[in-house]
Amino acid sequence: MIELKQITKEFKVNGDTITALDDVSLTIERGEIFGIIGRSGAGKSTLIRMINLLERPTSGVVEIDGQDITLLKKKGLSTLRQRIGMIFQHYNLLKTATVEENVAIPLRLEGLEKQVIRERVDRYLEIVGLSEHRNHYPEQLSGGQKQRVAIARALAHEPDILLSDEATSALDPETTESILELLLEINRELGLTIFLITHEMEVIERICDRVAVIDRGQIVEQGHVLDVFSNPSHETTQKFLKTNLDVPEEVVSELQTRGTLVHLSFIGSQTEQAVLAQLTKRFGILPNIIGGGIKKLKAGLVGNLLVHLDGDHDQTELAVRYLKTSGVHVREVSNHATVLDRLG
Amino acid sequence: MQQFWTDWGDLIWTGTVQTLTMTSIALLISTLIGLPLGTLLVLTRPNGRLANRFVYGGLSSVINVIRSIPFIILLFFILPFTRFIMGTTIGVQGVLLPLIVFTAPYIARLMESALLEVDRGVIEAYEAMGISTRKIIWYVLIREARSSIVLGLTIATIGLIGATAMAGLVGAGGLGDIAYQYGHLRFEPEVMYVTIFVLILLVQSIQSFGNRLAAKLKKA
Numbered sequence: 043m044i045e046l047k048q049i050t051k052e053f054k055v056n057g058d059t060i061t062a063l064d065d066v067s068l069t070i071e072r073g074e075i076f077g078i079i080g081r082s083g084a085g086k087s088t089l090i091r092m093i094n095l096l097e098r099p100t101s102g103v104v105e106i107d108g109q110d111i112t113l114l115k116k117k118g119l120s121t122l123r124q125r126i127g128m129i130f131q132h133y134n135l136l137k138t139a140t141v142e143e144n145v146a147i148p149l150r151l152e153g154l155e156k157q158v159i160r161e162r163v164d165r166y167l168e169i170v171g172l173s174e175h176r177n178h179y180p181e182q183l184s185g186g187q188k189q190r191v192a193i194a195r196a197l198a199h200e201p202d203i204l205l206s207d208e209a210t211s212a213l214d215p216e217t218t219e220s221i222l223e224l225l226l227e228i229n230r231e232l233g234l235t236i237f238l239i240t241h242e243m244e245v246i247e248r249i250c251d252r253v254a255v256i257d258r259g260q261i262v263e264q265g266h267v268l269d270v271f272s273n274p275s276h277e278t279t280q281k282f283l284k285t286n287l288d289v290p291e292e293v294v295s296e297l298q299t300r301g302t303l304v305h306l307s308f309i310g311s312q313t314e315q316a317v318l319a320q321l322t323k324r325f326g327i328l329p330n331i332i333g334g335g336i337k338k339l340k341a342g343l344v345g346n347l348l349v350h351l352d353g354d355h356d357q358t359e360l361a362v363r364y365l366k367t368s369g370v371h372v373r374e375v376s377n378h379a380t381v382l383d384r385l386g
Numbered sequence: 387m388q389q390f391w392t393d394w395g396d397l398i399w400t401g402t403v404q405t406l407t408m409t410s411i412a413l414l415i416s417t418l419i420g421l422p423l424g425t426l427l428v429l430t431r432p433n434g435r436l437a438n439r440f441v442y443g444g445l446s447s448v449i450n451v452i453r454s455i456p457f458i459i460l461l462f463f464i465l466p467f468t469r470f471i472m473g474t475t476i477g478v479q480g481v482l483l484p485l486i487v488f489t490a491p492y493i494a495r496l497m498e499s500a501l502l503e504v505d506r507g508v509i510e511a512y513e514a515m516g517i518s519t520r521k522i523i524w525y526v527l528i529r530e531a532r533s534s535i536v537l538g539l540t541i542a543t544i545g546l547i548g549a550t551a552m553a554g555l556v557g558a559g560g561l562g563d564i565a566y567q568y569g570h571l572r573f574e575p576e577v578m579y580v581t582i583f584v585l586i587l588l589v590q591s592i593q594s595f596g597n598r599l600a601a602k603l604k605k606a
Contacts, residue, residue, distance in 0.1 A: 096514055119516070120516035120517075120518065121516065123514060123515060123516030124515065124516040126514070128511065128515075130507060132505075132507050134505070134507040134511035135508070135511075136508060136526065136529065136530060137530060137604075138529055138530055138532065138533075138603070138604070139529075147525065148512065148517060151512075151517050151521050151525060152515075152516070152517070179605065192511075199515065205514075
């Protein structure tokens, strides 16, 4: 439905050219929730703004339903933008307008009829659960409620696509959870395609079908969330994931001096197999579990374990190979190229 | 007291009406010029929506030049221009044009700073909804800035009242003129005190009205 083809975006800052996006290509399917994760300054904000052309690409093509939108004239662009809702980190509501007016004013400016506007305001305030607050001003609302108003405002245009620019980044964990729940609901029940950018792993895990990792303007990894997260191949992805296991750096480096430290990911049913016990039985290796947990992704469960393998070097190599053939994703936690790299 | 009002009441009343007339007409026209100019400054400034170095630089310099000239000098400096436009250089008609030339650039600056306070994010949100720049200017930019705009106009109004005091120099009358003519030249200190008192009353009530309106607009 949305296709970005070889998008490059350069900014001129005080005579210097800064490349914000470097040859980015992505395809977003109808009805999915697609997430972009990256650190600040990685180019996420610029990337999301390509889809409604708040920023124009220096080169490359943006297609929506097969139509190159960079060729659209003013009027066509304006019609297109009405089909694409957008929500923001700082909500961007009118401070001088009530909740109700915040939803209604854009519709009025779009030229919709009074009756239609009234129906939509009622309908979408109901969906986001703010009907009772319709006469309040944004100042009187909590962050989560403000974001709900912004979501109602975006939905009231009845768009096909919703762009979410760090929509939960300014919210506390509990509120984040409820907003994510709302986005999932919108995706399921209204069939909206959602494209979001975030720097929070949790957002991707909870609601995204597919993810792309962006680093210094380039997409370094993309795929289904389950695949990318259970088998991250790029350093940036690994860093985003590593922070989740929460094992102190000192412990990791100490363990690396004696034996091998591996990160294991189990997807779905494998979680039940006793593969670790097999290591002792088959290879005489003593696996020591350092940390771990089970994460609920949108597509299923992923178990993560940080395991220390203590044993003979060659046997360790065989054990890792065994784990891999059992369908466990194995990643060695190390600064040096060792066992796994040699295995290829 | 009774005697004072019989002697001077009419004069002071006429002066008050003249001051208010000059101030309100000049304010109205200056706002009609200043608000669009302020908006243009915000739009054309570097990184603005219609960033244009030449328009912004040119407009900004012209405003600075006019604002450098004290009103009493401006009044005489543009005499030929006043005669050309208004057909006369004396009376209320003769002083209106200099008052507008003096106040409009001031209002433009006040509007510029009021509009700059508006969060860019809101404007971006409306842009993302496919709403035209023209509508965004009116329904978002000016709407969100309206409280600061009112405060700015309050400041400009009080500045205008001050400037009208010099209108007497070209025979336009007003409270300032009375204070000068009667209070100073003819040595009638009571007249001066009373006109000053009326001026204080005017300024106070305009400022509190402006403050109250701004507070109301901010909330609702």
